[in-house]
Amino acid sequence: MFTYGKVESQVSNLLGLIVGADMSTVGTAYSATASTSNRQNPDFPLPAIQDAIIDAVTEIVRAIAETPRHPERVDFRDISGALSNRATLPQNGQGGTPFIGIFGRVYDSSNNKSLLPAPLDDVRNFNEFAATIYSGFTPYWYAWNGAAIEHTRAAIFLEGCVWARPAYVAGNQVPLRDYHERALVHGAVVHLALREGAYQALFGGSKAIWDEHLAMIRAIGNAELTTDAMGAPSTT
Amino acid sequence: MTIAELIERSKRLAGAGTGSPDAWARAEIDLAACVLIAIHELSTEVMRDPERRAWLQQKYTVALDAAGESVDLLTANGSVTGQAGEIILEGIHLGAVIDADGNTLQYIPYYADFLRPQPAAFAYYCLKDRKVITRAMNAAVNTPSDIQSVTGPLTITCSFAPKNVSDIPLNLEDDLVSKLVTVVTRKIEAPKQ
Secondary structure, three states: OOEHHHHHHHHHHHOOOEOOOOHHHHHHHHHOOOOOOOEOOOOOOHHHHHHHHHHHHHHHHHHHHOOOOOHHHHHHEEEOOOEOOOEEOOOEOOOOOEEEOOOOOEEEOOOOOEOEEOOHHHHHHHHHOOOOOOOOOOOOEEEEEOOEEEEOOOOEEEEEEEOOOOOOOOOOEOOOOHHHHHHHHHHHHHHHHOOOHHHHHHHHHHHHHHHHHHHHHHOOOOOOOOOHHHOOOOOO | OOHHHHHHHHHHHHHOOOOOOOHHHHOHHHHHHOHHHHHHHHHHHHHOOOOOHHHHEEEEEEOEOOOOEEOOHHHOEEOOOOOEOOEOHHHOOOOEEEOOOOOEOEEOOOHHHHHOOOOOOOOEEEEEOOEEEEEOOOOOOOOHHHOOOOOOOEEEEEEEOOOOHHHOOHHHHHHHHHHHHHHHHOOOOOOOO
16 A cells, blocks of 8 residues: 555656755655645645646546456445335445446345346346246346336345545555556646646656556456366366 | 246256357246246146156045036145146046045036936036036936036046146156247247248
């Protein structure tokens, strides 16, 4: 884990904001919590740097939340309240934080069994004739229908990612895994450097790193890890 | 076997060897809708096979009214399943109808013959209006008004089509799986012009 303050130090360093005339002074200023005494450039006020860092964090979380198989979705996981058939999709998770991105697993609230996506026609027809034609049959199906969900169980939970924009506190941990730190620094620079022509080269370099990182996040799970040819025979 | 097990086995049997994508993996609702058809077809097949008929037979105790007619046969509960509405009507004459005195009633298929004079050595039954109507033995009948009822209640042993998959006997389960697959994969061709 890494702190917001550590990210700010790196961003400020790339933008040339660290105050000091010698290595020792600059080093001390770099590691210190940012203030107007150790950062200097009116083109990049400290609040703007803080907002840019939060913006970049939010973009990474959004990319994770919009990638259905990303393993880091669990870091932002919450579930809905129990939803009956035709319930409106919830805005917030049980913790009160809004859902973002796409929903993940849909599962029965009584026994945790996963529901499978099915055509809306099948779900509706089953519910219509559940006591007669389909008596005794108990499928676990769901289908999206606009801003509602239809399903064949009594009540279900929706799993998804939740996010609320955090306040910047230098000593707080950034809610991302360590490998995001480098890209996060460049993401914040991308949000800041464009306004200044002198930083075009820096902006271009940071944007390349940032875009590549977001593309990598969104590509998770697109390619299957194993193919049919690699599958082991059933007897082994 | 539960209905879920039946559908799972049928789905796998129908899709075996078809390769990817397996269309039957998404056909559960189609299979479920055909379960009752498959049960009825299997039950009819079992009824017509003397070697297997007993697997889907049960007794029904049916009361008679003053006119010697039974209640609606679809309201009678079976001795094995306890369910009503399972009787296969044509299976009655492949079983037995016995009155409370222990007499086995003879079947008369046509109602007009039931009303005519018949040898009085036998008691008779006929099927009419979803009911069993009876005629006592040793009572001469010259006109329909001479007909007397047997002593009720009747004990009817006949074939039935279970409502629930779980009432299919163990040794007919494989047949039901095959029958369900046959029903859903059967293609009905439009008549050629």
